[in-house]
Amino acid sequence: MTPIExxxxxxxxxxxxxxxxxxxxxxxxxGLLGSLLYLRRQTMISDVIGHSAIGGVALGFxxxxxxxxxxxxxxxxxTISAAITTAVAVLLTNVITRFSRLGSDAAMAVTxxxxxxxxxxxxxxxxxxxxxNRAGIEKYxxxxxxxxxxxxxxxxxxxxxxxxAVVVVLFKELMLSAFDPVLAATMxxxxxxxxxxxxxxxxxxxxxxxxxxxxxxxxxxxMLPAAAARQWARRLHTMTLFSAVIGGLSGMVGSIxxxxxxxxxTGPIIIVVLFAAFLVSLLxxxxxxxxxxxxARRRHRLAGEVAA
Amino acid sequence: MTLLAALAxxxxxxxxxxxxxxVFLVVRRQSMLVExxxxxxxxxxxxxxxxxxxxxxxxxIVLATVLGLVxxxxxxxxxxxxxxxxxxxxxxxxxxxxxxxxxxLSTQLSSVHISENAVLAGELNLLALPTERWIIGTTDLxxxxxxxxxxxxxxxxxxITLTYRVLVVSAFDPNLARTMGLPTRTVxxxxxxxxxxxxxxxxxxxxxxxxxxxxxxxPATGRLVTNRMGxxxxxxxxxxxxxxxxxxxxxxxxxxxxxxxxAFTDGVVFLIVLLVTRLVASRRRALPA
Numbered sequence: 001m002t003p004i005e006x007x008x009x010x011x012x013x014x015x016x017x018x019x020x021x022x023x024x025x026x027x028x029x030x031g032l033l034g035s036l037l038y039l040r041r042q043t044m045i046s047d048v049i050g051h052s053a054i055g056g057v058a059l060g061f062x063x064x065x066x067x068x069x070x071x072x073x074x075x076x077x078x079t080i081s082a083a084i085t086t087a088v089a090v091l092l093t094n095v096i097t098r099f100s101r102l103g104s105d106a107a108m109a110v111t112x113x114x115x116x117x118x119x120x121x122x123x124x125x126x127x128x129x130x131x132x133n134r135a136g137i138e139k140y141x142x143x144x145x146x147x148x149x150x151x152x153x154x155x156x157x158x159x160x161x162x163x164x165a166v167v168v169v170l171f172k173e174l175m176l177s178a179f180d181p182v183l184a185a186t187m188x189x190x191x192x193x194x195x196x197x198x199x200x201x202x203x204x205x206x207x208x209x210x211x212x213x214x215x216x217x218x219x220x221x222x223m224l225p226a227a228a229a230r231q232w233a234r235r236l237h238t239m240t241l242f243s244a245v246i247g248g249l250s251g252m253v254g255s256i257x258x259x260x261x262x263x264x265x266t267g268p269i270i271i272v273v274l275f276a277a278f279l280v281s282l283l284x285x286x287x288x289x290x291x292x293x294x295x296a297r298r299r300h301r302l303a304g305e306v307a308a
Numbered sequence: 309m310t311l312l313a314a315l316a317x318x319x320x321x322x323x324x325x326x327x328x329x330x331v332f333l334v335v336r337r338q339s340m341l342v343e344x345x346x347x348x349x350x351x352x353x354x355x356x357x358x359x360x361x362x363x364x365x366x367x368x369i370v371l372a373t374v375l376g377l378v379x380x381x382x383x384x385x386x387x388x389x390x391x392x393x394x395x396x397x398x399x400x401x402x403x404x405x406x407x408x409x410x411x412x413l414s415t416q417l418s419s420v421h422i423s424e425n426a427v428l429a430g431e432l433n434l435l436a437l438p439t440e441r442w443i444i445g446t447t448d449l450x451x452x453x454x455x456x457x458x459x460x461x462x463x464x465x466x467x468i469t470l471t472y473r474v475l476v477v478s479a480f481d482p483n484l485a486r487t488m489g490l491p492t493r494t495v496x497x498x499x500x501x502x503x504x505x506x507x508x509x510x511x512x513x514x515x516x517x518x519x520x521x522x523x524x525x526x527p528a529t530g531r532l533v534t535n536r537m538g539x540x541x542x543x544x545x546x547x548x549x550x551x552x553x554x555x556x557x558x559x560x561x562x563x564x565x566x567x568x569x570x571a572f573t574d575g576v577v578f579l580i581v582l583l584v585t586r587l588v589a590s591r592r593r594a595l596p597a
Contacts, residue, residue: 043399044340051517100582103337106528110578112343113521117571120429120518124565141428142410216347216517217410220403227392227400264414268407275404282391290389 016259018153019145019212023251023266026209027274029160030218031225031247032167033205035240036198038226039178043219046206048093048108049086050218053207055119056085057140057215058126065131073133075152075211078140079159082207087199089115143214145255145266156208163205166197167240174198175236213267221247224274231281231289250274309448314436315556318451319570322432322513323522323552325461327544328468329503330523334531335479335540339524344383344398345376346507346519350409350427352376353511358416364456369508375405376504380497406516430515430567456509464502468541471495476537514567521571526551529578532585551577 037043060081064070070077089111096107123141126134139147167174177184177194185191206218213221229242254270261269284291333339352375356368379398386397413422425431434440435453442449449455468475478485478492485492503523510519530543554577555570 044343047340047343047399096582099586100532102334102528102531103339105337105339106334106524106531109339109343109520109524110528110575113518113525113571113575114579117518117521117568117575120568121559121564121572124429124568125562128563142424217403217407219399220407223399224403231391261415264411268410268414271403271407272411275400275407278400282386282389288391290391293389 014150015146018148018150019255019259019266020252022148022153022156022212023145023255023270024248025156025160025251026212027221027225027251027254027270028244028248029163029205030209030221031229032164032240032244033202034222034224034226034247035229035236035243036167036174036178037202037222038230038243039236043223044105044108045090045093046202046222047219048089048111049203049206050215051112052086052089052115052119053082053210053215053218054123054141055089055115056082056207057210058119058122059085061126061134062122062131065133071133073211075148075155075208078210079155079204079208082210083200083204085115086203086207090199090203140210141215142265143210143212143217143267145212145258148212152211156212159204159208163201164244166201170194170197171237171240178236209267213270214265217267217271220271220274224271224278225250228274228278228281231285232287234287246277247274250277309441309450311436311438312560314438314441314451315433315560315566316553318432318436318454318513319552319556319566320549321454321457321461322510323526323548323570324545325457325464326506326510326514326519326522327526327548328461328464328541329499329506331527331530331541331544332468332475332479332499333503334524334527335537339520339528341379341398342503342507342523343520344379344402345504346516347402347406348379349373349376349504349508349511350406350516351412352409353508353516354409354412354416354422357422358412364453364512369505372508372511373501373504376507377500378405380500380504426512426515428515428517429565430511430513430518432513432566435513453512457513460502460506460509464506467498467502471498475499514570518567518571521574522548525571525574525578529574529581532578532581547577548574 034046037046057078060077061073063081064077092114093104093107093111096102096110097104173184173189173194176187177189177191181191184194206222209218209221225243225247228246229239233239233242250273251270254273255266257273258264258266258269281289283289286292330342333342349372352372353368356365356371360367362368379401382401383397386392386400392400413427436451440451440453442452442455474485474490474492474495477488477490478496482492506523507519510522514522526548527540527544529547530540534540534543551573552570555573556566558564558573559566559569
């Protein structure tokens with residue numbers, strides 16, 4: 001069987017198709033949002049979002065199963081509770097930075113202590129409790145794309161499209177406020193409206209990956225495509241587009257590789273693929289890279305020697 | 309020694325050993341470096357455990373510590389290349405190292421005894437069990453896992469005593485430190501080695517991810533109440549001990565996970581202290597002079 005045939009066969013299988021499509025969408029959406037965070041120099045906040053989401057998963061599960069009596073393991077309920085919790089986590093980080101003499105770095109560590117530490121305490125409690133459907137809830141920390149259902153894929157696709165729509169509609173405003181927040185405010189794009197929209201979009205867009213790729217490695221999904229795309233693009237809209245494409249392709253390639261290798265979780269393999277893409281971009285992109293700088297220097301030196 | 313006494317000893321020693329180097333990271337505003345390092349050392353721990361068959365071998369500690377330093381050196385190189393933004397340089401390297409660690413762990417699960425749970429939350433409770441004690445003759449010297457941490461605490465304390473002036477000046481005014489001709493580069497690198505070593509040694513008790521909370525939050529809380537470096541160290545260690553005992557006590561009563569509860573307590577205590585200091589400050593402002 002040729003590689004293409006085996007790939008087609010893989011795609012014909014429902015589980016694998018769900019996996020590959022989901023990781024592709026997750027990769028593309030986090031790549032898209034990552035380019036906005038990357039330019040705002042707010043990259044470590046995606047680490048806080050990823051880790052704090054575990055508190056949201058635990059709280060959401062308890063609310064759904066104990067209070068509302070519904071299955072707390074679907075992507076929709078997980079995404080809603082994680083997005084709310086991580087938005088609170090980001091706000092808490094900002095509040096600490098504003099009201100103390102500590103840097104945002106220490107504020108992030110405090111947020112992690114509260115939300116990640118608290119989340120782990122709750123997860124362990126759920127594990128010992130008698131709540132229904134509790135089996136497997138702890139797996140969301142590392143993620144497992146093979147557990148995704150068709151319904152989960154629909155949720156991921158809808159939320160993904162919504163996140164893309166927000167970024168496309170507000171692109172000009174978001175770009176301006178990333179490069180020059182003061183100008184954006186004077187032009188009438190109120191940060192009071194823009195910031196919450198960006199916050200909700202970013203947290204929701206990042207946490208849809210929970211079930212498929214886990215929480216811990218989210219920062220890689222957000223940053224690696226953006227940093228790779230930056231090497232190939234000179235303008236923000238091309239960078240954002242490249243970042244989404246690199247993220248989406250790496251997501252799909254990574255999950256195909258994970259299926260072929262067997263026994264390995266999907267998230268980490270996608271991260272390795274994304275890192276490879278980043279490394280190639282850093283070393284060898286035509287306009288700005290380690291290789292192009294070296295060649296330019298060499299040309300200059302040779303030109304100098306010829307002139308002498 | 310009762311189980312509770314062993315648990316209390318191990319928790320307090322872990323918390324204190326972590327927060328001592330954390331003091332300097334907080335004042336240098338490099339807290340998230342711990343987060344990057346604690347993820348980066350993970351493949352070193354897995355490979356070291358694969359090769360040596362234990363998570364306590366010296367080989368594993370050396371290998372993992374070196375990987376932690378890859379973050380420091382790699383981030384410097386990436387920044388110098390001018391191709392990635394400064395805050396991104398750490399965050400680009402550690403996800404892939406952690407990913408390699410997780411992938412290795414999942415394929416070699418049968419030969420390495422590191423559970424996913426241990427990676428997330430450590431095994432503080434297991435390490436305090438009577439079978440994990442260091443017993444000489446009939447004397448019970450407490451949990452074995454406590455002694456490497458104590459040794460590291462002594463090394464940290466010696467290092468800080470010897471280089472105190474350089475550490476303090478370079479934390480608050482790096483330019484002044486260089487002008488004064490102080491060996492800032494060497495001392496900074498040595499501090500980074502100790503931070504990486506702390507992350508690795510603390511892995512067995514608290515896992516790979518909670519360590520950032522234990523290292524940074526007690527000094528951050530201390531920073532809310534004092535401006536003086538000597539006091540800050542003292543207050544941070546005191547807060548670390550108290551929150552460790554408090555966290556352990558709550559976890560023990562409620563049958564909850566110990567290390568995550570310690571981290572959570574650290575965070576809650578920080579928020580309470582922040583609230584109180586802000587209230588006191590605004591009260592003072594409101595009173596007529």
